[in-house]
């Protein structure tokens with residue numbers, strides 16, 4: 047079948063999801079094209095032209111984000127909140143205007159809100175979860191005229207009914223198709239200074255109270271072999287020309303042996319490829335590990351500290367201590383790796399005292415690439431323990447709140463303190479602050 051995959055994301059990031067999806071559909075024998083809205087200067091004209099030119103038999107729409115916050119010092123509290131749903135709706139309407147072939151939706155931003163999305167977009171069918179197996183299966187059913195409502199992860203509306211099947215995680219990641227970087231012209235991404243991204247595993251063994259990933263991807267790790275990661279890295283480099291690659295899995299260094307094996311494989315390849323990770327866990331980051339990261343070409347690592355208050359780390363169930371945060375910062379500081387750190391402020395129990403505790407620890411370090419602070423914890427899904435707590439305490443009242451964008455801010459943070467906090471943080475060298483507002487009209 048002729049398959050058009052439309053990536054609706056309008057914030058700068060590599061379209062990794064659509065690329066893995068495209069690879070899988072092509073491996074199953076379909077003719078695939080990708081349209082990335084990120085570069086569309088005239089969405090209407092360009093998408094119309096693509097549909098008319100290619101004449102797809104099915105259009106797959108990938109939803110990465112529901113809303114996004116970006117730093118903008120001219121915006122209230124220095125952060126611009128964008129509701130990205132209207133953009134996705136505009137894409138669906140444009141597709142509808144140009145063709146009546148089936149439209150199917152999926153992607154990380156779709157997973158939590160499948161039912162809301164279908165109602166909002168006026169569509170009847172989507173797939174939650176990983177697409178490598180489910181999407182080709184859907185295409186097979188579609189081509190053969192079979193029942194697509196038995197595809198794992200599918201969500202469907204019919205005559206007022208709504209069905210949702212549990213997604214089925216891909217067991218063997220090594221045997222899946224490579225991300226189809228060859229289907230993209232990488233030039234516009236390079237101009238926007240975007241680094242291509244691949245992932246090395248799925249799953250998360252931790253259970254942080256604010257994070258949905260272990261429920262989304264499973265607690266058991268599904269690892270790609272180092273050889274497979276190398277094959278993806280080579281393929282990505284060959285088709286983007288980029289000597290840098292982001293490893294976009296969560297907690298890159300967990301499990302530690304897996305991260306070490308990948309570093310060794312990249313080091314032994316020795317062809318100058320550099321890698322980065324936005325999510326290094328402050329545990330087991332020793333001098334030896336940092337040396338391995340250096341030797342394997344790590345050009346950037348973000349240490350996801352979140353908090354250095356002992357009490358907050360326990361409350362958030364982060365699974366490491368302030369002493370481990372210190373040990374990780376010590377080791378990274380002795381290395382040549384350009385690293386940054388990130389903090390998340392505002393989870394239950396956060397108070398001016400716990401923030402002071404975190405900042406006191408950071409005072410002992412010069413962090414070369416700065417500190418990224420997010421104030422306000424996103425509430426996405428009932429997969430987060432925090433959402434349960436927010437419902438119990440009456441912080442969240444309405445079922446539809448999540449799809450409209452809700453943020454948790456500890457009630458122990460007085461407004462007078464919050465008013466001063468962003469400026470107080472921005473005054474520290476290298477600190478960048480994103481202030482996620484609890485709701486649309488919320489102000490201090």
Ligand code: B12
Nearest residue numbers: 057058063108111112113114115151152153154176177243
């Ligand atoms: C890595 C990551 C980042 C990296 C991006 C690095 C990069 N170059 O890609 C960084 C740190 C920059 C980042 C930033 C942000 N992120 Co982020 N990020 C992720 C993360 C952890 C993985 C995404 C990924 O690439 N996965 C690997 C690819 C292969 O998987 P995938 O995209 O899910 O695609 C698969 C399936 O979804 C499916 N699929 C995809 N499309 C389609 C379409 C169809 C039709 C079908 C059937 C299937 C399908 O098949 C694919 C293959 O299995 C996700 C969480 C998660 N685990 O999903 C959050 C996530 C996407 N991020 C999120 C957010 C909000 C953000 C920010 C807006 C945060 C902020 N600043 O406020 C920014 C925005 C950045 C941007 N410009 O887009 C949210 C989005 C949810 C929402 N409600 O909007 C997520 C889901 C996290 C969460 N809370 O659960 N992020």
